[in-house]
Amino acid sequence: MSGEDVTHQQKAINGMNFLVTIVGRDDQNYQGVIEWLDTRKKVRFRSMYELWSLIEQAIQLKDGSRDPPRKWESESRFKVL
Numbered sequence: 608m609s610g611e612d613v614t615h616q617q618k619a620i621n622g623m624n625f626l627v628t629i630v631g632r633d634d635q636n637y638q639g640v641i642e643w644l645d646t647r648k649k650v651r652f653r654s655m656y657e658l659w660s661l662i663e664q665a666i667q668l669k670d671g672s673r674d675p676p677r678k679w680e681s682e683s684r685f686k687v688l
Contacts, residue, residue: 623669625662 624644631638636654643649643665652658 623665625665627658 626642626644627639628642629637629639637658638651638653639658640649640651641658641661650661652661
């Protein structure tokens with residue numbers, strides 16, 4: 608397998624689908640893009656913490672359990688693609 612091969616995996620979480628693309632690594636952390644496939648929204652993340660936070664927020668939005676501290680629709684810190 609060459610370094611140019613790209614593998615994408617989809618994982619269903621509580622009936623939700625995300626596509627995570629890692630585009631780089633800086634300061635021992637990964638950066639990339641997460642796409643919430645159910646809504647077709649894409650958000651850039653700068654750390655694994657931000658990635659996990661976005662997934663948790665999506666679950667909270669779907670379940671209606673509570674308002675997340677940041678929202679996929681109005682996050683000013685992330686550039687929505």
